[in-house]
Amino acid sequence: MKFIEVLIAEAKLIFTDVAIVLTIIGGVILYSFLYPQPYAKESVSSLSVTVVDLDKSNISRSIVFKLNATPQIDVVRQDNSQNDALDALEHTLVKAVVIIPAHFQRDLTLGVSPTIAVGADSSYFLIYGSILEGAMRAVLTEGAKIKVANLLKHQMPLSGAKDAYTPFSINSINLFNKNNSYTQYVIPAVFILILQQTLLIGLGIFGGGINERMRAGEYGIYRDAKTYQLLLSRVVIFGTIFFVHMLFYFGFSYENFHITHIANIVELLTFGVLFLLATVMFGIFLGSLFSSREIATPVILFSSLPLVFSVGFIWPLEAIPSFVHTIALAVPVTPAIHGFLELNQMGATFEGIREYALILVVQIAIYGFLGYYCINKNRNFNEQV
C-alpha cells in the first residue's frame, strides 16, 4: 500500500471525528484566548488598606501619605480604633491594617525607634507580599529622611548626609519580565502545556477509537497498512496541524498579549519541532493503550495540574522531591517548558538548553519504539481473534 493512500485514509478518519476536531482545532484556539484572561491586567492593582493613626502628628500623616503613594497600597479609610479596623478586615473591605502608635512623633524625637504595625490578610497569594513591599518602601523612605535630618543636626552638609545615612545601599534589578507581569510569567509555560495536552487528547481519542473499531472487527486502513506507515502518517498529520498552532501561539498570541519573544527563530522552531515530535510519539503510544475513545480526555485532564506544578517554574525544583521531577521529566512538557522559557523569555542560547533538547530526542526514540510496538501488538492480537 502506498504511503499517500494511508495518509489520506487516516486524515479522513481524523477530520470526520467531531470530538477530535473540537479538541485539536477548536480547543487549541479557544484556550489561547481563555487562559490569559485572568491575568489580562498583568499585575496586581493597588490593594485597599485602612490606617489607624493614633498619633495624628505631622510625621504620622506624612507616613500615611507615603503609604498611599506607593503603587501597591491604596489607603481607602482611616479608623479610630484597632477594633474598627479589624472589623473592616473581616468584612473584606480592606486587605490590611496599618497602625501608627500613639506618641509616635515624640518617640522619634527621643530616638527610641517607635514601631509601626502592619497586619495583612495572607489568605491570598500575592496580596500579603505586595502590602509588605509597599509598607517597607514607605517606612524606609521616611526613615531615611529622618536619618538625613539627624545628620544635618550634627553639622554634616546635605550633600554628604544624603550618602552617609547608610553605609551602602541596594540596587535591585529585574533581569527578565521586568514589570513582574503575571501574563509573562504564566502564559509562556501554560501555552506549552495546552499544546501538549490537546495533542495528547487528540491522539488518545484517535488511538482509542481505532482500538474500539478493531475490537468490533470493523475493516479499515489501520488493518491494511504497514505499522510504520500508520506511525508516519500520524506524525505528518498531527505534526503539521500543531506546527501551525505553534506558529500561531508563538507568533500571533505572543504579540497579542505582549509577551517577550527574544529567541532566535531557527533555534526556537528547531526546539519546537523536537517538542512536537516527542509529544506526537508519546500520544501515539498512549492512544495505543486506551481501550476506548473516551479514556483520553479524563486521563490527560487530570494530569494537567500535577504536571504544571512539578515542572519547577512556579514552585522551585529545589523544594520539590526529586522523584516527582524525575517522573515529570518523562513527559515532553517538562523539558519543553524549561527550554522554551530559557530560549524565548530569558535569552539563553541553544547551547544552554542542549540538555533539554537531548531529553526530547530520547523521548522521541523511546515513545516512537513503544508506539510502534504497541500498535503492532494490538493489530496482531485482533487479527487472531
Next chain:
Amino acid sequence: MFKAFSFAFFHELQEIKNSWYRLILLTLLPIFSFGFLVVIFYKGVATELPIVVVDNDKSDISRRVLFNIDATATVEIKYRVTDLSSALNLVQTSQAYAIVEIPAHFKRDILLQKQPKVTVMLNTQYILIGKIVKAALLESIMHSAGEVEYLKNLVTTQNSEESINAITPIGLQVTPFYNTYKNYFLFLVSALLPSIWQIFIVIATIVSFGTLFKAGREREFFSSEYIGMKILGKLFPYTIVYFLLGVGFVAYIYGTLGWVFQGSFTVTFFAIFLTVIAYQSVALLFFVTGFDYARSLSLGAVYTAPAFAFLGVTFPVDSMNGFSVFWRDLLPVSHYMELQISQANYGVDIFMELDKLLAIALFSLALIPVYFRFKQRLQG
C-alpha cells in the same frame, strides 16, 4: 417514586462494580492526584535556592555581606564567578535564580561615606521564586548594612541601644493574619485540591451517562417512567463518593496536618455537598446538548480545566478583568473556595456565607432543562 430512585442507585452501584475504569475514577485517580500535589508542596517553604555572586572587592566587609547571605535559610551561594557575563549565563539557564554583585572599592567607598551600591539581579521570569529570593536577599543585605552602621554609631555614641535605634528610626512589625506567610503549602494545596476535585465530579458524571447512551441502553434503563428520579438515583453514588472526597481533603488539611480552621466544619461540609450537586448538574447540562459521550467530555474539559487560574487565590480577583470575573462566577468551585477561605481563616458565621451557599445551590437549577431534554429524548 422512591423505588425508581433506589432502582437507579443500585443499578449504578452494580455498574461501578463491573467497571474498573469507573472504580478508578472514584478512588485511585483522585487520591493519587491529591497525593501527588500534596507531595510537591509538602515542604511548604523553599530553602537553599541557588544564587551566584560576583565579588569585585574581596574585602572583609564584602565577605561579611556574602557570608550573611549564605547564612540565610532561603538562598545558598552556589557559584562564585569573576565576571557578570558568566553569572548571567547561569541565570539564563536556571542554574541560579539571582546575581549579587559587589562593586570594586566597596570597602573604601563605605569608609569614605560614599554609599556604594550592592547590585542584586533577579530572575523575575519565575515571579514566585523571584519574590522569595528577593525578600531573602534584601533582608540579609540590609541587615549587613545595619551591622556596619551599628559599629560606626558605636564609635560616636558609645551606647549600644542608642546606636541600634539610630539605624532604624522607625521600626516595622508585620503580622500575617490567617496563614504564616512563608508557607506555600496552605496557599496552593488548599486551592489545588478543590480544583482537581471538580474535574473528577464532571468527568465521572459524564462517564456514567455517556457509557449508558453509547451502549444504546438508555431506553431500557429509563423505560420512560420516573425519569427525574432515575437521573437522581444514578447520580447519587457519585454524590456520596465525591462528597466524602471533599470532606476528606478538608479533614486532611485542617485536621491531620493541623492548619488553623476558625469556622464551622458543618457549614463547609454543607457547601461541599452543594458543590458536588452543582457540578453534577452542570455536567448533565453539557451532556444533554447532544447526548454525545466524547463531545460532552470535551465540553467538560474546557469548563473545568482552567478553573484554578480563575479562583483568585494566585492572582487576586480585584485585579481581574470583567470577562474573567464573569467566567469565575460561572464556576461553582470559585464560590466554594471563597467560603472555604472565609470559614478557615475568618471564621465568619453562617449568615455571612448565605450568598455563597445560594450561588452554589443555584447551579442545580440546571437539572430542570436537563430533565426536559431527557424526557424529550426518551419519549420522543
